[in-house]
Amino acid sequence: MRADFRGLPEQNHPMLCERLRRALADPGETMTLGLRIKEIIVSGSMAVVRLTWTATVKGTDGKPRTEDEQGLDVFARQADGAWKIVRYMAYPE
Numbered sequence: 001m002r003a004d005f006r007g008l009p010e011q012n013h014p015m016l017c018e019r020l021r022r023a024l025a026d027p028g029e030t031m032t033l034g035l036r037i038k039e040i041i042v043s044g045s046m047a048v049v050r051l052t053w054t055a056t057v058k059g060t061d062g063k064p065r066t067e068d069e070q071g072l073d074v075f076a077r078q079a080d081g082a083w084k085i086v087r088y089m090a091y092p093e
Helices: 013-024
Strands: 002-005 030-043 046-058 064-076 083-092
Touching: none
Parallel strands: 002 083
Antiparallel strands: 030 046, 046 064, 064 083
């Protein structure tokens, strides 16, 4: 898997896992994720989803911070028929 975020170098699966571990490491913060799907295009064994991710983080001060990211996720159908994200791009609004 490869991922692109504005302002960061291209990331791979281990890098994304570490980024997520760091984001979840602070027990004083809570994070809620939501998404709005804008469009799904399927062609054979590939699919593209255009969406907006919304992350709301509440810190120890109790004040929520919300950030929206435009995203484009590319899926590939696996041999067992399941779909797997193989590439995604996310950019803050």
